[in-house]
Amino acid sequence: MSDRATEMPTPPALPTPTTVPEAVSPTRQTWQMFYQNRAAMLGLCILLVIIITSIVGPLLYTVPPREMVWMPLTPPGQSEYLLGTDYLGRDLLAGLINGGRVTITIGFAAAVLTVLIGVTIGALAGFFGGWVDTTLMKVTEFFQVLPNLLFAMVVVMLFSPTLTNIAIAIGIVSWTATARLTRAEFLRIREMDYVKAERSIGAGNSRLIWRVILPNAAPPLIIVAALSIGSAILFEAGLSFLGLSDPNAMSWGRMVGDNRPYILDSVWGVTIPGLAIFLTVLAISLVGDGLNDAINPKLRQR
């Protein structure tokens, strides 16, 4: 018996791991997934080009966008103004570059407002529940059943159609989906043990809401925020098309609206700004979808 025991080879000692693996944060994992997504990276590149153009463009290309510079309705390539002119003889390229600034600014501002209102209301409703939830959700439902475009038009017409007011109007009519999503995420996450654990070590409500639950609810909200920039741009285009744009600023939607009556004489007048809107929203959607794909595998891995 003892013989056999001595014959047994001693198993090699398990190598003690001396190196610690690199810390991989959930954010970094998401970014790595996003980086590998070609469509999303293409969208991001298009978006960057558009944003950089609208920031730097007006400084480099100084043709005034709202002044008559050439014969009206000149097609592209037939003058020193590359994309031709509109029905008043205004340079389309200058309009495109300057209008991009306005369109994208309004898009981002409205999206920021959407997220601010939506996340605050959704977070409070989802975290506290009870009568807070009931009241806030009734308010949300009220805004949900309002006809969006009509309500935004009323807001813009009541207060003058400045860029700020347009952004506010768009923000006010489009936060409801964000609020509902935030509430749903809060309802899910507030029952997690790590929230209870934070409470048991003395964390207060505001810390739980903003520092513990919100960062964990953020991934789907980031996707919605990204996509809401696209819909805000479309909304602004729609308002401008209906004539509700800042008279002192050129925007893509307004260019489409202005040139619409002359569509048979000059296809370019509506096509060029229309394409710009299309490309921007497409790029934003690609980025949003890429974020969605990058964020969800992490949830699966849990």
Add this chain to the structure above:
Amino acid sequence: MNTQVPATALCVSDLVVHFPLSDGKVVHAVDGISFEVPVGTAFGLVGESGSGKTTAALACARLVEATSGTVQLGDIDITQATGNALREARRDIQVVFQDPFSSLNPRERAGSIVRRPLDLMRIGTPAERERRVDDLFATVGLRPEQKTLFPHQFSGGQRQRIGIARALATNPRLIVCDEPVSALDVAIQAQILNLLARLKRELGLSYLFISHDLAVVQHLCERIAVMYLGQIVEIGSRQEIFRKPMHPYTMALISAVPSTDMDTADTRIRVKGDPPSPISLPPGCRFAGRCPYAVPRCSESLPELVTRDGSHSVACFRADEPELQIKR
């Protein structure tokens, strides 16, 4: 020997937790339970799913509001404490949760998860906190270099160690362990139980240990209470509960522990059916409907928890009758 009477770490008396439903009915999650946890001992609370054991534990840590009753932690009643008193009390009672995959914030590094209690309770300087985190990592068998990793980079057992380190951070008197090993596989369960036993010995900790697994409780706890539908049906020392169970429900639980002994299969007490709903409770003994020894009296009035011998109490009318004795 120390002749001093051991102080109590936790004294729960007549704790009631009811959850009102929207239609006016009430879920009787915990219905008047009382027990004491002496300093340096582990108290096991056993029962099946829905018996209210977890709710009772969470109420002790003030993570669920008690409907009535008191939870005396040292000299303060944690169910009534507010503001700073509550923060102070929370230092003394910490929780280790069941599911190590949901009890750690996925967006925080292991080190900051363990340091968080010290930050929130403003204990020590930042440098001291950092040193304390290193000590805690060593205490629970993790390496301090792993501080920078995120929870998803650890295994289940390691994550539970992080949870234990977090619970230890404030030097609590009592740790509520809410089924700390039931989400782990058996080999890891033993490691974690041994760790808890070692911490209890070395740090003089007290545990309120929740489990549905009698074998786990037997390993660690000096005193055990068996819960059924929000009430304690039997309470006693480990020896009393395992050698001489008096409540039919306890007997059923013990006989349900898997065994390699072929003979026990025959003496197994089988409990049929499901427990009644905690919303509409039967008037008599709550176990009567499933009890193989029930007599008409059992479903008419509710038996009180009566002390039989020494520290052993049971809530059963027939506990003294020979029919129940023979079955052991």
